[in-house]
Amino acid sequence: MEELLRYIVEGLIDSKDITISKRSGQHSITLNLRVPPSEAGKVIGRNGRVVKAIRDVLAIMAARQHKRVHLEVNS
Amino acid sequence: MAMQKIEVRAATVAEAVAQALDQLGRDEDEALIEVLAQTADSALVRVSVPEEFDDELELDLDDADDAVDAPDSAVSRRRRQLPTEEIIAQARSILENLLQHMDIRGFVTPVVQAAENREGEPEQTVTLHIEGVDEETTGLIIGRRGETLRSLQYMLNLLIHRQSGHWPQVVIDIGQYRQRRQDSLEGLAHRMAERVRQSGRAIPLEPMSAYERRVIHMTLRNDDSVYTESSGEGENRKIVIFPAKGR
Numbered sequence: 001m002e003e004l005l006r007y008i009v010e011g012l013i014d015s016k017d018i019t020i021s022k023r024s025g026q027h028s029i030t031l032n033l034r035v036p037p038s039e040a041g042k043v044i045g046r047n048g049r050v051v052k053a054i055r056d057v058l059a060i061m062a063a064r065q066h067k068r069v070h071l072e073v074n075s
Numbered sequence: 076m077a078m079q080k081i082e083v084r085a086a087t088v089a090e091a092v093a094q095a096l097d098q099l100g101r102d103e104d105e106a107l108i109e110v111l112a113q114t115a116d117s118a119l120v121r122v123s124v125p126e127e128f129d130d131e132l133e134l135d136l137d138d139a140d141d142a143v144d145a146p147d148s149a150v151s152r153r154r155r156q157l158p159t160e161e162i163i164a165q166a167r168s169i170l171e172n173l174l175q176h177m178d179i180r181g182f183v184t185p186v187v188q189a190a191e192n193r194e195g196e197p198e199q200t201v202t203l204h205i206e207g208v209d210e211e212t213t214g215l216i217i218g219r220r221g222e223t224l225r226s227l228q229y230m231l232n233l234l235i236h237r238q239s240g241h242w243p244q245v246v247i248d249i250g251q252y253r254q255r256r257q258d259s260l261e262g263l264a265h266r267m268a269e270r271v272r273q274s275g276r277a278i279p280l281e282p283m284s285a286y287e288r289r290v291i292h293m294t295l296r297n298d299d300s301v302y303t304e305s306s307g308e309g310e311n312r313k314i315v316i317f318p319a320k321g322r
Contacts (some may be wrong), residue, residue: 004176011169011234025314047309050233056226061177063215 001069004061005031008054024052028068031075040075080123082111088118088204089184095122104160110186110202113254120186162235163187163201166245169234170203173227177199181208203231205249213250219255225284226251257290264294267316268301277317288314299312 002020009018019034035043044051053071062069081098085091085210092108099106101124113121163185170183184204208216217224228247236242263280271278280291291314292303300319307313 004173007172007176008230008234011237034172049229053226053230053233056223057173057177057230060179060212060215060218060223064178064212 001029001031001058001061005033005054005058005071008057009033009035009043012050013042015039027066028070029062029068030072032072032074034074037075040073043073078123078125080109080121082119084117084119086116086118087206088113088120088186089206091120091181092116092122092184092186095120099124104164108184108186109188113251115251125243153199162239162241163244165238166201166231166235166243167203169238170205170231170247173231174205179208179212181205199218199250200246201243202246202248202253205247208249210250216249217252221252221284224252256287257282260287260290261294264291268298271316271318274299275318277315279306279315282311282313285312 002022005020006018006053013035015022015038017036023030023032033043042050043054045053051071051073055069058069058071067073079139079273081095083095085094088110095108096103099122105124107123109121109123110118111121145252165184167185174181174183182205184206186204188200188202188237189198205216209318214224215223216227218226224247231247232242234247235245239251248254267278267280282290283291288305292305295301295303301316302319303314303316305312305314
């Protein structure tokens with residue numbers, strides 16, 4: 001899951017400074033993404049459109065493991 | 076340049092393309108692939124290749140690459156309109172990487188289709204067909220009312236844009252979802268138009284994506300008894316079907 005998120009975010013921003021941490025529960029996975037403040041907008045997008053797309057793509061993978069995924073973006 | 080064309084029918088797009096290329100003895104990157112017909116269990120494709128693939132063509136492409144930085148050159152204008160082989164290859168590889176990172180095993184087959192845009196000008200659409208994925212995963216990738224597929228497609232185009240600087244508007248299809256959705260939208264358009272005719276009153280449809288609204292507009296374009304307009308903003312933008320004026 002982290003690798004998928006990293007692949008996407010690396011493709012979206014102009015920095016290699018990406019930190020991802022993961023907490024797994026029985027029914028859910030929480031991913032915490034940290035990027036430099038200057039790059040946060042590229043991950044979130046106008047009206048959160050980009051971050052919604054990232055969440056939807058992550059959710060495909062999580063659903064195959066019968067889990068929900070939460071993505072938090074920090075900068 | 077003279078083209079050699081063959082048409083092949085097989086169970087899937089990927090299979091039909093592979094058979095056609097086999098018969099021609101050519102590689103995928105030399106060929107123009109069009110899907111002529113597709114149903115749940117068969118696909119008809121036309122594969123065209125240049126009669127002779129000569130070095131001159133490759134030289135032209137090299138020159139084009141050098142010229143791409145020049146703003147407003149004929150080459151860069153052409154590149155904005157037509158997805159080049161390079162961008163198609165890029166799109167395919169990004170989608171394959173995304174699937175691989177999701178632990179989903181599938182085949183990605185790019186297909187170029189010529190269609191008319193709103194102004195009636197010819198326009199190329201690249202569709203990446205995902206095949207060989209089990210039914211449950213296919214459903215997850217499509218999502219409720221195609222929303223997840225739309226997100227995956229948006230993500231793909233964003234990543235292509237970041238790599239290439241172009242907005243090629245690549246479409247992703249899986250399990251013939253696009254074709255099935257188009258059929259059901261066309262049915263809906265005809266049924267609602269009939270109700271508008273009967274009642275003489277305008278009927279609004281559910282909010283839809285730009286692509287879906289376009290299908291409805293196109294379906295009813297030649298129906299003189301009604302006309303269609305979109306209203307609302309963003310996620311809530313929807314089509315209203317009106318009875319023709321003066322009736």
